[in-house]
Amino acid sequence: MRLNLKTKAIILSSLVIFVSHLSGCADKGVSSDTVKVTYWEKWTGFEGDAMQAVVDLFNSRNIKNKDGKVIQVEMITTSQLDRRLLTAAAGGNPPDVAGVWTWLVTVYADKGALLCIDDYLKEAGITEERYVPVFWEICKYKDKMWGLPSTPASVALHWNKRLFREAGLDPNAPPKTIQELDEMAEKLTLIQLPNQKKPVSFYELKTKKNYEELLAAGKIIQMGFLPSEPGWWPWFWGYWFGGRLWDEKETVTCDDAGNIDAYNWVSSYSAKYGVDNVNKFSSSFGVFASPQNAFLSSKVAMEIQGVWMYNFIDKYATGMDWGAAPFPSDHGKLQDVSYIEADILIIPKGAKHPDEAFKFISFVNTQEAMELLCEGQRKFTPLKEVSEGFYARSENPNIRMFRKLAESPNGFITPKIIIWQEYQREIGFATDLIRNLKATPKAALTEARKAMQLRLDRELEVARRAEKEK
Amino acid sequence: MTREERGNLIKGILFTSPWLIGFSVFVIYPVVASLYYSFCHYSVLQPARFIGFLNYKDLFTDPLFWKALWNTLYFAVFTIPLGFVMSLGLAMLLNTKVKGMAFYRLIFFIPSLVPMVAGSMLWMWIFNGEYGLLNNFLMKLGLANPPNWLMDVRFAKNAIIIMSLWGLGQTIVIYLAGLQDVPVSQLEAAELDGAKWFDKLIHVTIPMISPVIYFNVVMGIIGSFQVFGQAYIMTGGGPQRSTTFYALYLYQTAFEDFRMGYASAMAWILFVIILVLTLWVTKFSKEKVYYHGG
Numbered sequence: 026m027r028l029n030l031k032t033k034a035i036i037l038s039s040l041v042i043f044v045s046h047l048s049g050c051a052d053k054g055v056s057s058d059t060v061k062v063t064y065w066e067k068w069t070g071f072e073g074d075a076m077q078a079v080v081d082l083f084n085s086r087n088i089k090n091k092d093g094k095v096i097q098v099e100m101i102t103t104s105q106l107d108r109r110l111l112t113a114a115a116g117g118n119p120p121d122v123a124g125v126w127t128w129l130v131t132v133y134a135d136k137g138a139l140l141c142i143d144d145y146l147k148e149a150g151i152t153e154e155r156y157v158p159v160f161w162e163i164c165k166y167k168d169k170m171w172g173l174p175s176t177p178a179s180v181a182l183h184w185n186k187r188l189f190r191e192a193g194l195d196p197n198a199p200p201k202t203i204q205e206l207d208e209m210a211e212k213l214t215l216i217q218l219p220n221q222k223k224p225v226s227f228y229e230l231k232t233k234k235n236y237e238e239l240l241a242a243g244k245i246i247q248m249g250f251l252p253s254e255p256g257w258w259p260w261f262w263g264y265w266f267g268g269r270l271w272d273e274k275e276t277v278t279c280d281d282a283g284n285i286d287a288y289n290w291v292s293s294y295s296a297k298y299g300v301d302n303v304n305k306f307s308s309s310f311g312v313f314a315s316p317q318n319a320f321l322s323s324k325v326a327m328e329i330q331g332v333w334m335y336n337f338i339d340k341y342a343t344g345m346d347w348g349a350a351p352f353p354s355d356h357g358k359l360q361d362v363s364y365i366e367a368d369i370l371i372i373p374k375g376a377k378h379p380d381e382a383f384k385f386i387s388f389v390n391t392q393e394a395m396e397l398l399c400e401g402q403r404k405f406t407p408l409k410e411v412s413e414g415f416y417a418r419s420e421n422p423n424i425r426m427f428r429k430l431a432e433s434p435n436g437f438i439t440p441k442i443i444i445w446q447e448y449q450r451e452i453g454f455a456t457d458l459i460r461n462l463k464a465t466p467k468a469a470l471t472e473a474r475k476a477m478q479l480r481l482d483r484e485l486e487v488a489r490r491a492e493k494e495k
Numbered sequence: 496m497t498r499e500e501r502g503n504l505i506k507g508i509l510f511t512s513p514w515l516i517g518f519s520v521f522v523i524y525p526v527v528a529s530l531y532y533s534f535c536h537y538s539v540l541q542p543a544r545f546i547g548f549l550n551y552k553d554l555f556t557d558p559l560f561w562k563a564l565w566n567t568l569y570f571a572v573f574t575i576p577l578g579f580v581m582s583l584g585l586a587m588l589l590n591t592k593v594k595g596m597a598f599y600r601l602i603f604f605i606p607s608l609v610p611m612v613a614g615s616m617l618w619m620w621i622f623n624g625e626y627g628l629l630n631n632f633l634m635k636l637g638l639a640n641p642p643n644w645l646m647d648v649r650f651a652k653n654a655i656i657i658m659s660l661w662g663l664g665q666t667i668v669i670y671l672a673g674l675q676d677v678p679v680s681q682l683e684a685a686e687l688d689g690a691k692w693f694d695k696l697i698h699v700t701i702p703m704i705s706p707v708i709y710f711n712v713v714m715g716i717i718g719s720f721q722v723f724g725q726a727y728i729m730t731g732g733g734p735q736r737s738t739t740f741y742a743l744y745l746y747q748t749a750f751e752d753f754r755m756g757y758a759s760a761m762a763w764i765l766f767v768i769i770l771v772l773t774l775w776v777t778k779f780s781k782e783k784v785y786y787h788g789g
Contacts (some may be wrong), residue, residue, distance in 0.1 A: 108750050115539045132753060136540035304646045308624035446751045457735045461648070476558070483553070487536045491544060 075401025119373035121382035134166040160407035172371035179430040186346040188326040202357040210249025259456040262287035280470035288466035361433035537756035550760035563744040571719035586670035607664030615728035673707035
C-alpha cells in the first residue's frame with residue numbers, strides 16, 4: 026500500500042498536534058518577558074479565594090526576577106495534594122510552590138525532596154524575630170528551614186452557650202480543669218428514658234440506684250462532651266496531661282504517664298455513658314461541613330476545634346450563641362495548652378523556578394499580604410507585628426485568644442517524627458480499642474509504642490546505613 | 496522470509512506498535528520495577544536502596560500484615576460462595592418466562608452501574624446505626640437493638656460483604672447468558688426420565704454452565720482479594736482495624752507512609768496468593784468443567 030502525499034501530510038500533522046498536546050504546551054499564553062510560577066494549594070471555597078486574592082495582589086505588582094522578567098503566579102487548587110506531590114516529585118515535574126501540612130515538611134525534608142531555603146532567607150533578610158516562635162519552629166527540620174508559613178491555626182474549647190443556660194450552667198464560665206469539664210459534661214448530657222416525656226440529665230440520673238440499667242434502656246440525645254468528636258487528632262490528648270509522643274530523638278513514648286492518664290480519661294467517657302450508647306449517638310452526626318455537624322446541630326455542647334470553626338458556625342449555624350476558651354488541662358496544672366498548626370509554603374526539589382518561587386513565598390510573608398490572607402481566612406497572623414485594626418476588622422470574635430494560644434509555651438506542634446503517618450494511625454487504632462473498652466490504655470499504648478519503636482528503629486537504621494555509604 | 500513477508504511483518508509490528516509500546520511501558524515495566532523495588536527501601540522521593548529480603552522478613556513479622564490478610568480471607572470466603580449462590584439464583588429467576596422480564600433484568604443490573612464511591616456513600620446511610628434504612632427495617636421486624644453496622648467490630652466486615660452482594664449485575668448477566676445456552680433438549684430428556692427441578696439443576700444445568708462458573712469463580716477470587724474502595728470510603732479500615740483489608744493496607748503503606756518497597760513486596764505476595772488459588776481452581780476445573788466443544 027502506497028500512501029499519497031496528502032495522506033502522509035494529514036497523518037504527520039495529526040501526529041504533531043497529538044504530541045504537542047501530550048507535552049502539555051505548559052507555557053501557553055506566557056510571553057518571553059514573564060516567568061510563570063506554578064503554585065499548588067489544597068484550599069477551596071473562601072479559603073482558596075483568600076489565597077487567590079494574595080496571588081492576584083502579587084501578580085499586580087509586576088515583581089521581577091534577577092533577569093528582569095516579570096513573575097506571574099498561577100494557583101492551582103489540588104485535592105489530595107500530598108499524594109499528587111509525591112507522584113509529581115517522583116516524575117521530576119513538581120510545582121514551583123506548594124502549600125502543605127507540617128507533617129509533610131518533615132517527611133519530604135527528611136527524604137531530600139525539598140529545597141532548603143536558608144540561603145534565600147539570609148539574602149532576603151527574613152529572620153526568626155519576625156515570627157511568633159512556634160511558626161518558625163514548625164518550618165524547621167534538623168536545624169534547617171524548609172518553608173515559610175502561610176496561615177496559622179490553634180485549637181480551643183468551643184462551647185454552646187444556649188445549652189449551658191438550659192443545663193443551669195453559667196454560659197460565660199467555661200471549665201478551667203478537665204475535672205470541671207467532666208462534671209459540666211454530665212449536666213449537659215441528656216438521656217431520653219423510655220416512657221418518659223422529658224429527657225433527664227446524666228448528672229441527675231446517676232443519683233439513682235439502678236442508673237446503669239436505666240442508662241442502658243435509654244437513649245442519649247445530647248452530650249456535654251465527647252473525646253472522639255471531631256476525632257481528627259486521636260493522638261493529642263496526652264499533651265493536656267503532660268504527656269509526650271516521643272523524645273524528639275529516637276524513642277517513642279506514647280505510653281508515658283501523661284498519655285496513660287489522658288487515655289484513662291478518654292475511656293472514662295465510654296465507661297460512664299456506655300460504649301453502645303455513645304456509638305449509636307455518634308452515628309447520628311452528619312459530616313463536618315454541614316448543619317448536621319455534632320457541634321453545629323447542638324448535639325454536643327463542648328468540642329475541641331480550631332480557629333476555623335467560626336467560619337462553619339457562621340455558615341451552618343448562623344446566630345449560634347457560642348464561646349471559645351483554652352481547652353482545660355488535667356487539674357488545671359498546665360495553662361493554655363493548644364495544638365498549633367500552620368500551612369507551609371515549600372519549594373519542592375526539582376522546581377523549575379526556585380528563585381521566583383521564593384520571591385512569591387516571601388511576598389506572602391510580608392505583613393500586608395499575610396494580613397490580607399489571614400483576614401480572608403478569618404485566622405490570626407503568624408507574624409509578630411500586627412497592624413492596627415487587624416483585630417478590629419477580624420470577624421472572628423475570639424481571634425485574640427487563638428493568637429494567645431499560639432504564643433503559649435504549652436502550645437505543641439505535630440511531632441517531627443519521620444513515621445508520623447503510621448504513628449498517628451497506630452494511636453488512632455489504640456484509641457479505638459480504648460474507647461470501645463477492648464483494651465486498657467496501658468496495654469493498648471504499650472502495644473502501639475512497641476510497634477512504632479520497631480518501625481522507627483528500622484527507618485533510623487536504613488538512614489544510618491545510607492549515611493555511612495555516603 | 497521473502498521480501499514481501501518481511502515488509503508485511505514490519506507493517507504488522509508498526510500497526511500493533513501503539514499497543515506494544517503501551518503494554519511495555521504501562522504493564523511490563525511497572526511489574527518488573529515493582530519486583531525489583533520489593534527488595535529495596537524505596538520512598539519514591541529518594542533513589543531505591545537494595546536491602547535484600549528485609550521487606551519480606553519484616554512483613555512476616557508484621558501483625559498488621561497478618562490481620563489484613565485474615566480480614567481479606569474472611570471477606571473472600573464469604574463473598575465468593577455467597578456471590579455465586581446469589582448471582583446464579585437470581586440469574587435462574589431472571590431466566591424464567593415471566594411477563595416484563597426485561598424490566599426485572601434491568602432492575603438487577605442497575606446497581607452494578609453505580610460508581611463505587613456513590614454506592615459506598617449510599618450504603619453508609621443504609622447501615623447507619625441511628626437513622627439507617629436497614630436498622631429501621633430490622634426494628635419493624637421486631638429486633639429491638641439492631642447492630643451499629645459500621646461502628647461495631649463484629650459487624651463491619653459483614654456489612655461490607657452484604658454491600659458487595661449488591662453489585663452482582665455483571666455476574667448475573669454472564670450466568671444468564673450461560674443459562675440460555677443450556678440445550679433445551681437435554682432438560683426435556685431429563686424431564687422425560689423423571690428428573691425433578693433440583694435433579695435437572697445438579698445434573699444438567701450446572702454441568703452445562705460449568706465453564707461460566709469457573710470463569711466467575713476465578714474473577715471472584717481476584718476481585719475479593721483486591722477489595723479496597725468500600726473500606727477506604729466507608730470505614731477507613733476501622734473499627735479496630737476489622738476492615739483493614741490487604742489492598743487498603745497496601746495503599747496506606749505506599750501512599751501515606753511512602754514505603755513503596757514494602758508495598759511492592761506486599762503486592763507480590765498478593766499476586767502469589769491469587770496465582771496459587773487460581774491454579775488450584777484450574778486444576779479442580781479440569782475434572783469438573785465441561786466444554787461443549789470437547
